[in-house]
Amino acid sequence: MAATVQQNFYKGKRVLVTGGAGFLGSFLCERLLAEGAEVLSVDNYFTGRRANIAHLVGNSMFEAMRHDVTVPLFVEVDAIFNFACPASPVHYQFDPVATTKVSVHGAINMLGLAKRVKCPILQASTSEVYGDPSVHPQTEAYWGNVNPIGPRACYDEGKRCAETLFFDYLRQHKVAIKVMRIFNTYGPRMHENDGRVVSNFITRALRGQPISIYGTGTQTRSFCYVDDLIEAAVRFMRTPADVTGPINIGNPIECTILDLAKQVIEMTGSSSSIVFQQASQDDPQQRQPDISLARSSLEWEPQVALERGLEKTIAYFERQLRN
Ligand code: NAD
Ligand code: UDP
Numbered sequence: 636m637a638a639t640v641q642q643n644f645y646k647g648k649r650v651l652v653t654g655g656a657g658f659l660g661s662f663l664c665e666r667l668l669a670e671g672a673e674v675l676s677v678d679n680y681f682t683g684r685r686a687n688i689a690h691l692v693g694n695s696m697f698e699a700m701r702h703d704v705t706v707p708l709f710v711e712v713d714a715i716f717n718f719a720c721p722a723s724p725v726h727y728q729f730d731p732v733a734t735t736k737v738s739v740h741g742a743i744n745m746l747g748l749a750k751r752v753k754c755p756i757l758q759a760s761t762s763e764v765y766g767d768p769s770v771h772p773q774t775e776a777y778w779g780n781v782n783p784i785g786p787r788a789c790y791d792e793g794k795r796c797a798e799t800l801f802f803d804y805l806r807q808h809k810v811a812i813k814v815m816r817i818f819n820t821y822g823p824r825m826h827e828n829d830g831r832v833v834s835n836f837i838t839r840a841l842r843g844q845p846i847s848i849y850g851t852g853t854q855t856r857s858f859c860y861v862d863d864l865i866e867a868a869v870r871f872m873r874t875p876a877d878v879t880g881p882i883n884i885g886n887p888i889e890c891t892i893l894d895l896a897k898q899v900i901e902m903t904g905s906s907s908s909i910v911f912q913q914a915s916q917d918d919p920q921q922r923q924p925d926i927s928l929a930r931s932s933l934e935w936e937p938q939v940a941l942e943r944g945l946e947k948t949i950a951y952f953e954r955q956l957r958n
Contacts, residue, residue, distance in 0.1 A: 643671070644670075644872070644873040645667055645670035645671055645672040645714075645869075645873075646670065646671035646672070647671065647673070648672050648673070648713040648714055649672070649673045649675065649711065649712045649713050649714075650667050650672040650673065650674050650675070650712065650713065650714045650715075650716065651675045651677060651710065651712040651714070651715045651716070651748075652664050652667070652674060652675070652676050652677070652716045652718060653677045653704050653715070653716070653717050653718055653719035653741070653745060654677075654678055654683060654717075654718035654719035654720065654759070655674070655675075655676025655677060655683070655688065655699065655718070656676060656678040656680060656683030656684060656685060656687050656688050656699065657678065657682060657687070657718060657719075657722075658683075658687070658722070658824045658825050658826065658861070659718055659722075659759070659817075659820065659861065659864060659865070660676065660678070660683065660687075660716075660718040660719075661683070661687035661688050661691075661824055662822075662824070662861050662862075662865050663716055663718065663865055663868060663869075664676050664688060664691055664697065665691065666865050666869055667869070668691065668694060668696055668697060670869065672696070673696045673697075673698075674691075674696060674697050674698070675698050675700060675710060675712065676688060676691075676697070676698070676699045676700065677700050677702045677704065677708065677719070678699070678700075678701065678702070678719065679701060679702065679703040679704075679719075680701065681721060681726075681733075682721045682722075682723075682726050682826060682829065684826075685699075687824050704717075704719045704737060704740075704741035704744055704745060705733075705736045705737055705740040705741055705744065706744070707744050707747065707748075708744060708745075708748055709748075710748070711752060712748075712752060712754060713752075713754050714754050714755050714756075714757075714872055715745055715748065715749055715754060715755070715756040715757070716756075716757050716759070716868065716872070717741065717742065717745045717756060717757065717758050717759060718759040719737055719741055720737050720738055720741065720759070720793075720794075721734060721737070722761075722829075722831075723826070723829035723830050723831045724787065724790075724830060724915070725828075725829060725830030725831075726826075726829055726830070727789060727790040728786055728787075728789070731786070731788075731789035732789070734789040734790055734793055735789045735792070735793040735796075737793070738790070738793025738794055738797045739793055739796050739797060739800070741797075742758070742796075742797035742800045742801065743800060746800060746801065746804045746808075746810060746812075749804070749810050749812075750804065750808050750810050754811070755811035755812070755813060755872060755876070756801075756810060756811070756812055756813070757812075757813040757814075757815060757868065757871060757872050758797060758798070758801050758812065758813070758814045758815065759815060759817055759868075760794050760797065760798055760815060760816045760817065760881060761790075761791075761794050761816060761817055761818075762816055762817065762819070762883070762885065762922055762924065763781075763787065763790055763791040763794060763919075764779050764781070764791065764795050764798060764816060765777055765779040765780065765781075765919075765922075766779045766780040766781030766782065766787075766791055766917075766919065767780050767781075767782075767917060767918070767919040767920055768780055768919065768921065768922065771921055771923060772887065772889075772923035772924060772925040773883065773922070773923065773925060774883070774925040774927075774928075775816070775880070775881045775883055775925075775928055779795070781795065782917050785916055785917040786916055786917065787916075787917050798814055798881065801814050802814075802879075805879060811876045812879050812880075813872060813874070813878070813879060813880055813882075814879065814880040814881040814882070815867065815868060815871055815880060815881070815882055815884050816880070816881050816882065816883045816924075817859075817864060817884050817885065818856075818857055818859055818883065818884065818885025818886070818922065818923075818924045819831075819832075819833075819856045819857065819858050819859065819885065819922070820858070820859045820860070820861055820864045820885070821833035821834070821858055821859070821860065821861065821944065821948060822861030822862070822944060822948055822951075823861070823947060823948055823950075823951030824861075824951070825948070827952070827955060832856070832892060832895065833858065833895075833899075833948060834952070835847075836895060836896055836899040837899055837903065837945075837948060837949055837952045838952055838956065839907055840899050840903040840905035840907045841903055841905065841949070841952055841953060841956055842956070843905060843906050843907055844907060845907055845908045845909070845910045846896050846899070846900065846907050846908070846909050846910070847910050847911075847912050848892055848896060848909060848910070848911050848912065849892075849912050849913065849914050849915045849918065850892075850911070850912075850913075850914030850918060851893075851911065851914075852892045852893030852896065852909075852911065853891055853892075853893065853920075854891065854892055854914075854918060854919070854920045854921065855889045855890060855891050855892070855920070855921045855922060855923065856889070856890070856892065856895075856922050857885050857886050857887055857888060857889045857890075857922060857923045857924060858886055858888075858890070858895075858941055858944070859884070859885045859886040859937055860886070860937070860941075860944030860947075862938075862939060863886065863937040863938055863939055864884060866935060866938075867882075867884040867929060867933060867935045868884075870933045870934070870935055871884075871933055874932065874933065878932055880928075882928050882929050882932065882933065883924040883925060883926055883928065883929060884924070884926070884929055884935075885923075885924035885937075886924075886941070887923055887924055887925070887926055887937075888940075888941065889921070889922070889923040890941070896909050897909075898941075898942070898945065899945065899949075902942070902945055902946065902949060903949055
């Protein structure tokens with residue numbers, strides 16, 4: 636059953652976006668401003684860039700604050716989107732202890748803030764809570780298959796612990812929580828050097844460099860375009876308090892990494908070759924969201940086909956590499 640959506644929910648509200656200068660956070664800030672909200676972006680610029688929000692600075696409804704969310708924050712807001720956390724394996728493994736801290740201490744601080752000001756808080760969780768899944772496609776009821784001591788654990792277990800905290804703050808303190816499990820999302824403003832597959836393949840193809848596939852390329856992912864993800868986040872926050880999630884958000888159309896490489900080469904008209912390298916440790920072999928819950932509770936499903944999203948992302952990186 637679809638939840639009643641509160642129209643004009645954001646108009647005049649003060650909304651905090653942690654990780655607001657990041658890839659997803661910057662699009663979210665933009666969208667919330669368009670919805671009539673006053674937006675406070677909080678970011679320590681670890682992986683985010685001021686360039687992502689430069690076009691918003693000067694808007695009297697927007698404010699950018701440099702702050703590390705592992706440190707408590709005292710502001711007065713009406714809603715919180717907790718997006719602060721490096722998301723690419725290269726970035727989150729660069730300083731794994733900091734990754735666990737931002738996931739866990741960041742969640743505690745932002746939940747504490749939500750508790751004090753009595754506002755709803757949405758967590759950007761991840762499909763990584765499912766680890767290398769033995770259930771396919773993944774439903775929210777699946778508890779996951781995560782290696783707790785591997786190189787991905789700082790992120791996977793950090794995000795799992797954050798989910799635990801969210802549900803304990805709901806049970807113990809009645810905080811209005813929303814937990815969104817995001818599956819691989821791509822688009823303009825991804826960091827050129829973040830090592831994620833879409834940005835890596837496109838930048839290498841545009842430069843005519845070999846495209847590296849880790850493993851055999853038979854591992855799968857399901858890629859969601861950023862606009863679809865932001866639409867889901869905005870809808871989720873507007874739902875009544877009893878819609879807590881977790882809700883999977885992603886595009887259920889699955890493709891192999893090898894097919895993605897071939898598609899990027901074809902779309903860029905590149906002369907790049909494909910080379911196979913050693914597989915990454917604990918690399919999930921398949922990933923596809925079951926989005927039945929998002930369909931019914933948010934009346935949401937992805938609208939942007941992979942080819943269209945890749946076109947826009949390729950155009951973005953072409954501009955970036957020209958400068
Ligand atoms: P991103 O790296 O572009 O954005 C993360 C932002 O958080 C950056 O601006 C970074 O500077 C900021 N940040 C990191 N540590 C911080 C700290 N201690 N204090 C304040 N700010 C801090 O990544 P993204 O893809 O935009 O991801 C945003 C959120 O969505 C993350 O929480 C991520 O785990 C989640 N997510 C993303 C994806 C995806 O495919 N993009 C998938 C699943 C989950
Ligand atoms: N990958 C790859 N070559 C690259 C970057 C990534 O083959 O240059 C693979 C990676 O091993 C994984 C998939 O692409 O199987 C998605 O990787 P990404 O880092 O984008 O995200 P995640 O593993 O977190 O889903």
